[in-house]
Amino acid sequence: MEQLVLDRLRIWNRRIAILTGIVLFACAAVVLADILLRRMGSSFGGTDEISGYVMAIATSWGMAFTLLELGHVRIDIIRSRTGQIGRSLFDLFALAVLAGTVTLIAVKCWPVLSRSLANSSRANTPLETPLAWVQTPWFAGWVWFALVSWATFVVALVMIRKGQFEQSEQTIGCFGEAEMLK
Numbered sequence: 001m002e003q004l005v006l007d008r009l010r011i012w013n014r015r016i017a018i019l020t021g022i023v024l025f026a027c028a029a030v031v032l033a034d035i036l037l038r039r040m041g042s043s044f045g046g047t048d049e050i051s052g053y054v055m056a057i058a059t060s061w062g063m064a065f066t067l068l069e070l071g072h073v074r075i076d077i078i079r080s081r082t083g084q085i086g087r088s089l090f091d092l093f094a095l096a097v098l099a100g101t102v103t104l105i106a107v108k109c110w111p112v113l114s115r116s117l118a119n120s121s122r123a124n125t126p127l128e129t130p131l132a133w134v135q136t137p138w139f140a141g142w143v144w145f146a147l148v149s150w151a152t153f154v155v156a157l158v159m160i161r162k163g164q165f166e167q168s169e170q171t172i173g174c175f176g177e178a179e180m181l182k
Contacts, residue, residue, distance in 0.1 A: 002155045002164075006068070006171060009148055013065040016144075020058045027054040046127040053134045060141025063102070064148035072098070074174045084165040091172045092156055099149035106142040113139045 027050065034047040066072055079090040115121065116131040123129040152172060159168040 002158050002167075005151060005155050009064075009151060010068050013068055013148065016061055017065040020061050023054060024058055027051050046125065049123065049125050049127055049129065053129070053138075057134070057137045057141060060138050061144065063141070063145040067098070067145070067148060067152065070172075070174060072174075076174050079174070084169070087173065088156075088160050088165045088168045091169065091174070092153070092160060095149065095153045095156060095172050099146065099153050102142065102149050103146045106139070106146045109135075109139045109142050 030044065031047045031051055034044045037043050074094060076090075079087050082090065113132065113135040116135050121131040123131060156168050156172045159165075159171065
């Protein structure tokens with residue numbers, strides 16, 4: 001059951017990562033086209049603004065993928081000196097702190113979006129982008145990251161309670177330099 005939940009989350013996160021990559025590639029193409037147009041004395045204008053929005057959205061959505069691929073940076077000097085149970089508990093604690101932090105970020109993002117929706121806020125730029133257009137997917141990415149974090153935490157907790165420490169480490173552990181060099 002635990003592995004099924006993780007597999008489904010990984011499938012969704014890979015799809016999201018591919019979509020995010022396509023959006024980043026499209027953004028890079030637009031920026032490149034704008035650079036070429038500037039050489040010819042013209043410009044789209046606003047590519048710096050658009051690329052900033054795309055980066056914020058891509059970052060919020062990419063975090064959940066990175067979590068499940070064990071790509072987040074973690075200082076593990078103490079963790080690496082403990083046994084399997086100790087490593088699992090450190091990993092679980094780190095994930096709980098991450099999930100709590102991400103949840104707080106998502107909660108704090110909502111008033112930003114809510115205010116933009118209520119005021120029909122627009123960017124103070126030449127494009128006058130409606131901020132809700134940008135903040136909605138940005139907020140949704142943080143909510144998704146929080147949900148994935150808590151789901152992963154519950155799965156890891158169940159694994160640890162069942163004594164499946166190796167599976168738990170593969171799910172929420174981290175890879176040190178020594179492991180990476182193998």
